[in-house]
Amino acid sequence: MGQAAVVIGAGITGTLVAHTLAQQGWRVVVLEAEHVGAGSSSRTAAGIRQQFSTPETVLGMRYSVDVYRNFPERVGGAEVPIVQNGYLFLLGTAEEKEAAQARVRLQHRCGLVEAELLEGRALTDRFPWVEGHAVLAATWCPSDGFLHPATVYNEAALAAQRLGVELIQRARVIGVERSGARIDAVVSTRGRHPADLVIDATNAWSPRLARVLGGVELPIAALKRCLWFAERAGSLSEAELLAMPLTVAPSGAYMRPENGNSLLMGWSRPIEAEPEFSYDDQDRVPPEYFHKTGTDSIAYETWAALAEVVPAVGEFAGITATTAGYYGTTPDHNPYLGYDPQVPNLIRLAGFSGHGAMFGPFTALVAGQLAAAGRDVPTVPALGHDVPVATFQLGRDPVVPESQVI
Ligand SMILES: Cc1cc2nc3c(=O)[nH]c(=O)nc-3n(C[C@H](O)[C@H](O)[C@H](O)COP(=O)(O)OP(=O)(O)OC[C@H]3O[C@@H](n4cnc5c(N)ncnc54)[C@H](O)[C@@H]3O)c2cc1C
Incomplete structure (x- = not known):
């Protein structure tokens, strides 16, 4: 049996990350306060572009486009969710x-x-x-182009469940049990969930969830x-x-x-x-x-x-x-994808600044690399490149903001 990962939030981010972690052999529980897609993921324009102004985001979004184009094989379902x-x-x-x-x-x-x-x-x-x-x-x-977001989160949730992921809806995270700085278990309105690794995939809710988890209150x-x-x-x-x-x-x-x-x-x-x-x-x-x-x-x-x-x-x-x-x-319109400096087994994936639908597959790639390494990593492999990801780490200095928020 693999180690236990608890993913909090079942939007595009949480469902794709749960699928990736299950592929890597983690035992995954997803806790969602309402239902799959209850947050921004069902309210989005869902545009996806690679025309960005930093190499990491251009390469990252090229990777996302590649996954979305090959979604049935890479994740699941019959429909390709991207309209190019x-x-x-x-x-x-x-x-x-x-x-x-x-x-x-x-x-x-x-x-x-x-x-x-x-x-x-x-x-x-x-x-x-x-x-x-x-x-x-x-x-x-x-x-x-743009995405059909409901196809992404519904099919990712189903594909994750086929790999053994337990998806619990109406499960609001309300507390944690810890030893020292680490989280041992996440407590939701549906019970106690032991955790070797915890993933915050709540985006706009992330600062509030940080108070519950004991993490840094990020400027989101x-x-x-x-x-x-x-x-x-x-x-x-x-x-x-x-x-x-x-x-x-x-x-x-x-x-x-x-x-x-x-x-x-x-x-x-x-x-x-x-x-x-x-x-x-x-x-x-x-x-x-x-x-x-x-x-x-x-x-x-x-x-x-x-x-x-x-x-x-x-x-x-x-x-x-x-x-x-x-x-x-976020202040620089780049998301936070990295370990929380206060909680060593907590990964934060939040602050997508209007880009979380397009980031989805790249976020899942980064999360998988972070989970495997047990710490922040300098690069992730995508499309034959080592893509630098320091831009997305939590302790970064704000970098030059993306010029186009859309
Ligand atoms: C009008 C609009 C237009 C947009 N246009 C684009 C676009 O063109 N392109 C693009 O890429 N992005 C766009 N976005 C942004 C994109 O929709 C989001 O970045 C993305 O959906 C975030 O997905 P997520 O899974 O990280 O968060 P969400 O989909 O918000 O999911 C977070 C989940 O966490 C759950 N949750 C919160 N607190 C708890 C708790 N305590 N316990 C358990 N669960 C909890 C919530 O119920 C929610 O389901 C747009 C957003 C809006 C609103």
């Missing part, structure tokens, strides 16, 4: 273009050879719905984020909408197809953190964000910002729904 429509970052100024050019050069050095800068006719011939006068250039990566802010759905009408055909990449306007507003008749839109705006949010608060939409509040709501501002660069979207019939959830955001 690409990611199109539209750029409005010469400074943005210059920074984007430098990012594309770095991405090429990391093997993301399909990323490219497009301008002029090369952009509007490829994407005729882009308003050429409103945009200076764009970066484009056809292998980026729970920030409310909304998504809106607009009904297709006018000149953009169903086929054109279905083929649309995840498109980011220079303002930061973004969109992607939800299906052939519905466009998902989002825009991360400055907002107060809610450190003590409740489970139900996840679905509470602040009035200024709600589409039914009126045309001066942020919902309509987002729609207008997108219509400026893609006029056909301005012809849509209207906004039909608003949904909400929380980002667990």
